[in-house]
Structure formats: C-alpha cells, structure tokens
Amino acid sequence: MNKIFYSLILALFVGQAFAQTNEVSATLKDSTGYTVIGAAIKLVSPKDTLSAVTDIDGNFTIKNVKNKSFSITVTALGFKNFSKAFNFESTTSNKFSLGTIILKNDVTLLQQVTVDGTPDVVVKEDTLQFRADQYKLKDNALAEDLLKKLPGVEVDRDGGVTAQGKQITRVRVNGKDFFGGDVKTATQNLPADILQNVQIIDDYGDQANITGIKDGEPEKILNFTIRPDRNKGYLTRGTVGFGDKDRYQASVFGAKFNNNQQISVLANFNNTNANIFNLTQQGGGRRGPRGGAMGFNSSGLTDVKSFGINYRDEWSKKVTAYGSYSIFGRNNTLESSSLQQNLASEKNGYTTIDDGKETDSKSKNLNHRFDFNIEYKIDSLNYLKVTPRVTFSTTDKTEDGKFSILNNGDLSSDGKYLDLNDSKNPNLGADILYNHRFARTTRNLSLSAYMNTSSSNSNQDYLNRSIKYGNDPITAAQNLYQKQLIENDNTSNNININTSYIEPLSKTKSLEFNYEYGYNKINNDRNVLESKIETDAPAFNADLSNDYKYSFITNRVGLNYRVKQDKISYTLGMGVQPSVLKGESAGKNLYTRNTAFNIYPSARFQYKFSRSKEFNINYNGRSNLPSYNQIQPVVDRSNIQYPVVGNPNLDAEFTNNVNIRFNNSNITSGNTFFTNFNANFTRDKIVSSVKSVKDPNSDAIQERSYANANGYYSLNGFYAYNRQLKEKKYVFGLRGMANYNNNISFLNDEKNIGKNLVLSQRVQIQIQPKDWLEVVPSVSYTYNRNNFTLDSRSNSEVHTWSTAFDSKVYFTKTFLWGAQADKNFNKGYNSVNANPFIINTYIEKQFFKGNTGALRLTAFDLLDESTAISRTVNESYILDSQSNKLSRYFMLTFTMRINKFAGSTNTNFNSGDRERYRPSGSGHQGMGRF
Structure with missing residues (x-):
C-alpha cells in the first residue's frame, strides 16, 4: 500500500x-x-x-x-x-x-484584411515606413505634429525637418511632389488624420526608382501616403489673427481629393516671420543644381505674402500629370553685429586681424516657381516622363554698415559702407526620362536627360569711406574713398545625358552598362566703373572688368555587376571619367585648358535581416566644378579691404564618398535603433588662399584667391535610439552626432590645416500618461572645437547646453493650454554673450461640432530675450555673429476647419476613429519600382 x-x-x-x-x-x-x-x-x-x-x-x-x-x-x-x-x-x-x-x-x-499585426516601422531597401495610426495625436494635429513623434526625426522651431541627421529636402504625397516638394507647405498644412504612412526615403532620382540602379548621393525626402477613406472629399483650413505691435497673419489652405485627382490651394500673408514656402531644392527627377531656391532663416523682421496651387490628376489610364505654381514675396529688415577673426601664420611675425562689423540691411525678394510633370505609360514595356520647370526671382537689397579692423589688437582702420544691389534670375529647365523593358525578360534600357539654362543680371552700387591709421602716433591717418558701379551678367547652360542598359545573367544576377555625358558652360560679363576721389565720377576700370567664358565637359563610362537575392543584394563596378575644363578671357588674352582622368570603383551592399532590420554600405565618386567667382581671372574689389582674385588654373574636385547605414525596429517591444556613418575624401579640393597685404599704399588688408589641395576629408556619424514604455505613454529617446572635418587652406603660401570636431548628444522623453496631458522635455549638449596648425591663437572651444520643454494640457475636451520653453547656455564665443530664454505660451478654446473652430491667445517670447547667434568656421576665419529676431508680442487668432470625406461631413478625425481604422496594406505608392 x-x-x-x-x-x-x-x-x-x-x-x-x-x-x-x-x-x-x-x-x-x-x-x-x-x-x-x-x-x-x-x-x-x-x-x-x-x-x-x-x-x-x-x-x-x-x-x-x-x-x-x-x-x-x-x-x-x-x-x-x-x-x-x-x-x-x-x-x-x-x-x-x-x-x-x-x-x-x-x-x-x-487586399482585404486589416494591418493590426504589421510593425510600427518597416525597413525596405532605402525606405523607413512609419504607420501614422500608431502615434497618439489630438484633434486637428498637423503632419508636423506627427513627425515630432517619429524616432530619428527632428522638427526645429522654424519648421525645418531632419531625419537620421540629414536635412529633408523634398516632400511628396502618394509618391508625387507636393507644391514642388516644398517641405513646410506639406508638413504645416496637411492634417495628420488623413495620413496612412510616413516614409523617409533615400531618393536617387526617377531613373533609379524605375531601373533599381542607384548611383551618387541620395536626397533625404518624405513621402506621405493618404488613407483610402480620406482620398475622396475635401478639406479646408483658414486662420486670421491680429496682435500688438501691428502684427497680423491670415492664411487659407484648401485641398480636394477625388482618388487620383488632387487640387490644393494655399495663400498666406503675415509679418510674423512665418516663411511658408521654404524650398531648398527644386523638383525634378535628376539630382543636380537647381535655380530659384527660396531658403530663408528667421532672423530679422519679415513680411511674407505667398500664394500657390498644386495639381495632380490622371488624364487617362496611361497619362498622369502633376505640378504646381507658387509666388512668394518677402521683405526683411535685419540688424546684426559680428566679429571675424582672420587666421594668420605665427611664423615670420605675421599679424592677427580682427574685423568687427555692425550692419543694417533691408531686402525685398519676389519669387515665381512653376513645375509640371507628365508621366506617359505608353504600354506595358515603355514609360516616358517629361518635367518642364521655370523659376524667376528678383532681389533688391540695401546694406548700411560700419566696421573697425584691429591689427594685433590695435585699431588699423575703420569706416562705413553702403551697398545697393538689385538682381534678376530667370531659370528654365526640363528633365526627360524614357524607359524600355524588353518583353519576357528583366532586360532594360533607360535614357534620361537634364537640360537647364539660367542667367543672373545684377547691378551693384558700392560706396566705402574709411580711415586707415598709421603704425605709430606720428604717421598721419589716410582718408580712403571708393565708389563702384558693378554690372554682372552671368549665364549658365547645363546638359546632362545618362543612359543605362541592364543585361540579365540569371534570375538574381545582371550586368549594367552606363554612360553619362555632362556639359556645363558659363559666360560671365563683368563691367566695373570706379572712382577713388569723391569729386570724380566713376570711370570704366579695365583691370576690374572681364568677359570670361569657361566650360566643363565630362564623359563617364561604367560597368556594374549586380546580384539581388532575398536577403543579400550587392553591386560591384568600375567607372572611368575623363574631364576637360576650359577657360577663355579674350580681352585679357588668357586661355586655359585643364584635363583629368578619374578611375573609381562603385560598390553597394545590402543585407536584410528582416522587414525591420537592414544593413547597407554604399560608395560613389563624382567631380565638382569650380564656380565662376573662383575661376575668373579678375580682381573683385567690391569689398575694399578684402579683394578676391580668381584662379583660372583650377582643376575640378573629385570626391569619394562612403556611407554605412543600419536600421532596426523591434516589433515586440516597439524600440528602434537607427545609425548612419558617412566618410568623404576629396582630391584637388578647391580651397582658399589668403595673403596679408603689406603695401602701405594699398587699401587691402587681405587678398583671397583659390587653389587646389589634397588632404581634405570629413567624417560624420549619427544614431537615434527610442524606447517605448507602457504602450507608448512614455517614449525615451537618445540622439547623438559626431562630425570631424579636416579642412585645408593656405595662409601666406603656407598650408594650414583646420581640424574641426563637433559632438552633440540629446536626451528627450515624450510623456503622455493621459489623453489630456502631453509633456516633452529634452536636454542637449554640443561641443565644437577648432584647432589650426598655423595659428594656434585662433584655436577655440564652444560649449552649448540647450534645454527645451513642450507641453499641452487639456483642462476640458475643448479648452487647452500649451507652452514652449527653450534655454541656451553658451560658452566660448569671442564676441557673442547671449544665453536667451525663450518662452511661448497659449490658451485655446475650441468650438462647434468636432472642435472645428478654435480661438487662441498666444504670447511669444514672454521674457523678450529673442536673438539669433551663430558661429561660422571656414579655412581662413572664424565668424561669430548675432542678429535681431522677432521679439515679444501677443496675438489673437481664430482658426476654422471644414472637412468632408466620402460623403460624410466630418470636420475632424478623433482618436476613437484612429483606433477603429486600420489601413488596408502599406505599400509605397507611386514610386516606380519600390
């Protein structure tokens, strides 16, 4: 038992x-x-x-x-x-x-089920895709509010967007440029609740999207995909506001969606420094120089008037058209002070020169931009895209300043200057892309062409009155006078033709043959009238005038072996690129011809661990053309103390670039880790060559020219880590960056190496424990060190601690309070002593069904400490500057939103809708072979 x-x-x-x-x-x-x-x-x-x-x-x-x-x-x-x-x-x-x-x-x-099981972040080739409905947002949030929550993405106070440490240069909607790709126009006007996905893309151009052949350095762009249930209907948003100090703003945005048809209109008028159109690079399929760029900062006081219209439609089953027109006017008044510390050699008793300057300037800009795209799917094997583009800009600027120059700490000269400048810049260009896919094979032939003609006509009236002091008290001071009338006519014509042929060797292997022809011709006609005696009228000066023409021609031939498998893809290739740089100045009997023959490998490796983990290595090489200011053989004495002389014997630069990237998103925990490393090595780098002027009869202090030099390289790395806790109620983010530049210059014919190290680290916490509370504090530290081999006295270290605080509190469902606070602690600037504490706050009451109306009272810069400070370091000087910004004011605004989709008049999409809706699929729309 x-x-x-x-x-x-x-x-x-x-x-x-x-x-x-x-x-x-x-x-x-x-x-x-x-x-x-x-x-x-x-x-x-x-x-x-x-x-x-x-x-x-x-x-x-x-x-x-x-x-x-x-x-x-x-x-x-x-x-x-x-x-x-x-x-x-x-x-x-x-x-x-x-x-x-x-x-x-x-x-x-x-085709039918929901995507509840898909990860928040998907990694696919050169794209990071974020599900918009996985981030908690309140009613009436904009695309910009969504971007602020994405790991590795940062939106600054002026609306600029960076992703993985690189600037976002273009925005698309459903794969098509939106208002020419303008970043702020999209992020600050599109409602977040209509978005299905946000994609961060390394874009290599239209030809790469179709053929899969990626070459050169990509643009970092955003693509917003629209929710299917928000792709038919319309949305409107209008704001009017008035404040003290005569501040005002008025804006309206309207968009109509009818599946493949979309029409958007935007108008904005304000004097609150809100630059709506802020394009850094024009649209188009090829990455190259673009005219008419409209990038401005927020310094000074600015009046803005802008209007734009964006259009997209399918004219037939085979033809899709999209494009935009915008007009942008800007009046800016700026007050600034700066201290420029010119580098010098410690050998042979060379002296240090410090240049202090105070400037008042007024500028008026008017910019027109039109771009259009026609995509023609001829049949299943042939595709054609044509993109014409026109920009036209005018600028009128008046700059009134005074300066004082110290030589070894003693006053060398001081004076005043007045600079009047007006210019016109028309630009006309077009991209053409044709692709043919051979039947029943992966054999492919692609041909692209980029053509552009631009001109710049400027007239400058420059007056400089100064006093040059002697080396001792006995030597009499000299009164110096210079008046110049300068007319510059510059025209540039560019043609680039690229063809690529892919021959399949097997299902996973292929050979790619490519050829690229580049032609760039610039004509510069410069006429200068000058007077050095106040009673004399300006007379033609042949030494300062010039008619100079130069051209740059390249031919590149390459062969690449490509392997594309499920997890591993790689490309190995070799290219040769001969180039010819020719210059001619008939009036000065000067002719130059420089040739180069570059051989460089091309390589690309990609390993996919899973849909959310990927590793990439990419290498490319390219030639860079010197500008006409660097190469034309004429003295530019528009700044009497710092004349500039071009060097017609310059060679083109050749740059080798290596990029390493790793992206990882953990679906189980929701944690993300992104990192990127980039190395840039340039042969025949075009650098400054500065010489001190010892002639006592000369007005000049330093003369700048240009030379080719080897030894330049730059290294930079970036990482971002986000950890989610308690279903994203708490999101902990780390972000860091390290940049090192080995700059080269010449000081009095001696080689000077400038070693610049920048380290930055940021910690941020997104706190949203309840629907009615959102708090985002952050702390960042930046270290900037500069050491020079010839002038150790100019070595410097700048430390900047920055704290930021953003919050929103909903006292009721329709009443909220928000605040922003930024405090900087700067140490190490030579002349700038500003540690501003900026506080902006507002209270808002929402009205009507769906909270479609909102009345907001905002206080900007409560402590009245707003100022802009910066440090610029290049091969020959360190420049610390400080300028005015829009300071404390109060504004009352009223905003109204009326949206209607799929026959239902819902003015807003609430958080409950976000939880119930799940988009059907998550593909990359309209991006060729993605």
Missing part, C-alpha cells in the same frame, strides 16, 4: 515538474525565406491554451506547456492560416522544437 501511495505521489510530482518546464519553439518564414514578424501563435492542449507572438527574427517560444500532445494555429497578415497537431509522447526531452514553419501567401487576405 505504501508503495502504491509513494508511486502516485512521485507521478504527480513528475507531471507537475514536466508542466512547468516544457517549452515549444519554432521559426516562421514565408515562401521566399523572409521571417514573419508579429504572427499570432495559439497552442491548444487537453490541459491548457497558450499564446505568443513572433519576434523580429520570426521566432517564438511558449513555456509551461502541460501536455506532450497539442495543436498549433498560426495567423499572420497576408498569409493563409496554419494549423497542425503535434505529439511528443515518445520523447524524453522537455524542449520541443518545431523547426521552421513556412507560411503561404494569401493574396485575397492582403
């Missing part, structure tokens, strides 16, 4: 031990070998029911299985359900591996 009793006790003990220690594990993959992330696993046995979710590598483990016989059911987005029974009664092990389970695709499911 005792034996039976002990046997029963032992059996129960063993059974209980088995139930507590058994483990079942497996790996899920699709038919192509990719791991399946976020799949739901259900284990059912006679004794229990357990569940799990696959991790970023497609693995799952279920512990505490109480029976050796069980069934497994797997459900995953886009795949057919998997069910199978297992029996391990005959085994003695307590760890059961089911091996690799292959899931079959379900096409119907992909």
Whole structure:
C-alpha cells in the first residue's frame, strides 16, 4: 500500500515538474525565406491554451506547456492560416522544437484584411515606413505634429525637418511632389488624420526608382501616403489673427481629393516671420543644381505674402500629370553685429586681424516657381516622363554698415559702407526620362536627360569711406574713398545625358552598362566703373572688368555587376571619367585648358535581416566644378579691404564618398535603433588662399584667391535610439552626432590645416500618461572645437547646453493650454554673450461640432530675450555673429476647419476613429519600382 501511495505521489510530482518546464519553439518564414514578424501563435492542449507572438527574427517560444500532445494555429497578415497537431509522447526531452514553419501567401487576405499585426516601422531597401495610426495625436494635429513623434526625426522651431541627421529636402504625397516638394507647405498644412504612412526615403532620382540602379548621393525626402477613406472629399483650413505691435497673419489652405485627382490651394500673408514656402531644392527627377531656391532663416523682421496651387490628376489610364505654381514675396529688415577673426601664420611675425562689423540691411525678394510633370505609360514595356520647370526671382537689397579692423589688437582702420544691389534670375529647365523593358525578360534600357539654362543680371552700387591709421602716433591717418558701379551678367547652360542598359545573367544576377555625358558652360560679363576721389565720377576700370567664358565637359563610362537575392543584394563596378575644363578671357588674352582622368570603383551592399532590420554600405565618386567667382581671372574689389582674385588654373574636385547605414525596429517591444556613418575624401579640393597685404599704399588688408589641395576629408556619424514604455505613454529617446572635418587652406603660401570636431548628444522623453496631458522635455549638449596648425591663437572651444520643454494640457475636451520653453547656455564665443530664454505660451478654446473652430491667445517670447547667434568656421576665419529676431508680442487668432470625406461631413478625425481604422496594406505608392 505504501508503495502504491509513494508511486502516485512521485507521478504527480513528475507531471507537475514536466508542466512547468516544457517549452515549444519554432521559426516562421514565408515562401521566399523572409521571417514573419508579429504572427499570432495559439497552442491548444487537453490541459491548457497558450499564446505568443513572433519576434523580429520570426521566432517564438511558449513555456509551461502541460501536455506532450497539442495543436498549433498560426495567423499572420497576408498569409493563409496554419494549423497542425503535434505529439511528443515518445520523447524524453522537455524542449520541443518545431523547426521552421513556412507560411503561404494569401493574396485575397492582403487586399482585404486589416494591418493590426504589421510593425510600427518597416525597413525596405532605402525606405523607413512609419504607420501614422500608431502615434497618439489630438484633434486637428498637423503632419508636423506627427513627425515630432517619429524616432530619428527632428522638427526645429522654424519648421525645418531632419531625419537620421540629414536635412529633408523634398516632400511628396502618394509618391508625387507636393507644391514642388516644398517641405513646410506639406508638413504645416496637411492634417495628420488623413495620413496612412510616413516614409523617409533615400531618393536617387526617377531613373533609379524605375531601373533599381542607384548611383551618387541620395536626397533625404518624405513621402506621405493618404488613407483610402480620406482620398475622396475635401478639406479646408483658414486662420486670421491680429496682435500688438501691428502684427497680423491670415492664411487659407484648401485641398480636394477625388482618388487620383488632387487640387490644393494655399495663400498666406503675415509679418510674423512665418516663411511658408521654404524650398531648398527644386523638383525634378535628376539630382543636380537647381535655380530659384527660396531658403530663408528667421532672423530679422519679415513680411511674407505667398500664394500657390498644386495639381495632380490622371488624364487617362496611361497619362498622369502633376505640378504646381507658387509666388512668394518677402521683405526683411535685419540688424546684426559680428566679429571675424582672420587666421594668420605665427611664423615670420605675421599679424592677427580682427574685423568687427555692425550692419543694417533691408531686402525685398519676389519669387515665381512653376513645375509640371507628365508621366506617359505608353504600354506595358515603355514609360516616358517629361518635367518642364521655370523659376524667376528678383532681389533688391540695401546694406548700411560700419566696421573697425584691429591689427594685433590695435585699431588699423575703420569706416562705413553702403551697398545697393538689385538682381534678376530667370531659370528654365526640363528633365526627360524614357524607359524600355524588353518583353519576357528583366532586360532594360533607360535614357534620361537634364537640360537647364539660367542667367543672373545684377547691378551693384558700392560706396566705402574709411580711415586707415598709421603704425605709430606720428604717421598721419589716410582718408580712403571708393565708389563702384558693378554690372554682372552671368549665364549658365547645363546638359546632362545618362543612359543605362541592364543585361540579365540569371534570375538574381545582371550586368549594367552606363554612360553619362555632362556639359556645363558659363559666360560671365563683368563691367566695373570706379572712382577713388569723391569729386570724380566713376570711370570704366579695365583691370576690374572681364568677359570670361569657361566650360566643363565630362564623359563617364561604367560597368556594374549586380546580384539581388532575398536577403543579400550587392553591386560591384568600375567607372572611368575623363574631364576637360576650359577657360577663355579674350580681352585679357588668357586661355586655359585643364584635363583629368578619374578611375573609381562603385560598390553597394545590402543585407536584410528582416522587414525591420537592414544593413547597407554604399560608395560613389563624382567631380565638382569650380564656380565662376573662383575661376575668373579678375580682381573683385567690391569689398575694399578684402579683394578676391580668381584662379583660372583650377582643376575640378573629385570626391569619394562612403556611407554605412543600419536600421532596426523591434516589433515586440516597439524600440528602434537607427545609425548612419558617412566618410568623404576629396582630391584637388578647391580651397582658399589668403595673403596679408603689406603695401602701405594699398587699401587691402587681405587678398583671397583659390587653389587646389589634397588632404581634405570629413567624417560624420549619427544614431537615434527610442524606447517605448507602457504602450507608448512614455517614449525615451537618445540622439547623438559626431562630425570631424579636416579642412585645408593656405595662409601666406603656407598650408594650414583646420581640424574641426563637433559632438552633440540629446536626451528627450515624450510623456503622455493621459489623453489630456502631453509633456516633452529634452536636454542637449554640443561641443565644437577648432584647432589650426598655423595659428594656434585662433584655436577655440564652444560649449552649448540647450534645454527645451513642450507641453499641452487639456483642462476640458475643448479648452487647452500649451507652452514652449527653450534655454541656451553658451560658452566660448569671442564676441557673442547671449544665453536667451525663450518662452511661448497659449490658451485655446475650441468650438462647434468636432472642435472645428478654435480661438487662441498666444504670447511669444514672454521674457523678450529673442536673438539669433551663430558661429561660422571656414579655412581662413572664424565668424561669430548675432542678429535681431522677432521679439515679444501677443496675438489673437481664430482658426476654422471644414472637412468632408466620402460623403460624410466630418470636420475632424478623433482618436476613437484612429483606433477603429486600420489601413488596408502599406505599400509605397507611386514610386516606380519600390
């Protein structure tokens, strides 16, 4: 009896031990070998029911299985359900591996089901994709508010956007440029609730998107995809506001969506420094120089008037058209002070020169921009895209300043100057892209052409009155006078033709042959009238005038071997690029011809760990043309103290660039890690050559020219890490950057190396424990060090601590309070002593159904400490500057939103809607071969 009793006790003990220690594990993959992330696993046995979710590598483990016989059911987005029974009664092990389970695709499911199981972040080739509905936003949030929550993305106070440490230069909607790609126009006007996905893309141009051949350095762009249920209807948003100090603002944005048709209109008038159109690079398929750029900062006091219209439609099943027109006017008044510390050699007794300057300037800018795109899908094998582009800008500027120059700490000269300048800049260009895919193969032929003609006509009236002091008290001071009337006519014509042919070797391998022809011709006609005696009228000065023409011609031939597999893709190739740089100044009987022959490899490697983890290495090389100011053989004495002389014997630069990138997003935890490293090495770098002028009869202090030099390189790295806690109620973010530049220059014919190191680290926490509270504090530190081999006296270290605080508090569903606070602590500037503390705050009351109306009272810069400070370091000087910004004022604004989609008049999309809706699919729309 005792034996039976002990046997029963032992059996129960063993059974209980088995139930507590058994483990079942497996790996899920699709038919192509990719791991399946976020799949739901259900284990059912006679004794229990357990569940799990696959991790970023497609693995799952279920512990505490109480029976050796069980069934497994797997459900995953886009795949057919998997069910199978297992029996391990005959085994003695307590760890059961089911091996690799292959899931079959379900096409119907992909078209219809929701995407609740997809990760927040998807990594696909050169694209990071974020699901918009996974980030908590309040009613009436804009795309800019959504971007602020994305890991690795930063939106500054002026609306500029950076991603992974690089500036965003263009924005698209559903794969098409929106208002010519203008960043602020999209981010500060599109409602966040109409967005399905946000994609951060390394864009290599239209030809690369179609052929898959990526070459050169990419643009960092944004693409917003619209939710399907928000792609038919209209939205409007209007704001009017008035404040003290005669401040005003009025804006209206309207957009109509009808599936593939979209029309948007934007108008804005304000004197609050709000620059709506802020394009840094024009649209188009090829990455190259673009005219008519409209990039401004927020310094000074600015009046803005702007209007724009954006259009997109499918004219037929084969033809899609989209484009925009905008007109932008800007009047700016700026007061600034600066101290320029010119570098000098410590050898041979060379002196240090410091130049202090105070300036008042007024400028008026008017810019027109028109771009249009026509995509013609001729048939299933042929594609044509034509993009004409026109820009025209005018500028009128008046600058009134005074200066004082110190030589070894003693006053050398001082004076005043007046500079009047007006210019006109028309620009006309076009891109053409044709692609032919051969039937029943992956053989492909692509041809692209970029053509551009631009001109700049400027008239400058420059007056300089100064006093040059002697080296001792006995030497009499000299009164100096200079008046110049300068007329500059500059025309530039560019043609670039690129052809690529892909010959398949197998399903995964191919050869690519490419040829690129580049032609750049610049004509510069400069006429100068000058007077050095106040009573004399300005007369023609042949030494300062010039008619100079130069051209730069390149031919590049390349061969690349490409392998594209499920997880590994790589390209290995070689290219040769001969180039000819010719210059001619007939009036001065000067002719130059410089040739170069560059051989460089091309390489690209990509490894995909999973849909959210990827590693990339990319190498490319390119030639850079010197500007006409650097190369034309004439003295520019528009600044009497700092004349500039061009060097017609300059060679073109050649730059080698290596980029390494790693992206990782953990679907299980929601944590993300992005990092990027870039190295740039330039041969024949065009650098400054500065000489001190010792002639006592000369007005000049330093004369600048240009030379080629080797030894320049730059290294920069970036990382971003975000950790989510308690279902994104708390998001902890780390972001860091390190830049090192080995700059080269010549001082009095001696080589000077400037070693610049910049380190930056930022910590930020997004706190949103309740729907009514949102707090985002951050702290950052930046260290900027400059060391020079010839002038150790100019070595410097600048330390900047910055704190920022953003908050929103909803006292009720319709009443909120918000605040922004920024405090800087600067140490190490030579002449700037400003540590501004900027506080902006507002209270807002929302009205009407759906909170479509809002009345807001805002206080800007409560402590009245707003100022702009900066440090510029180049090869020959360190410049610290400080300028005025719009200071304390109060404004009352009223905003109204009326939206209607799919026949339902809903003026807003609330957080409940965001939770119920899940977009059907997450593809990259309209981006060629993505």
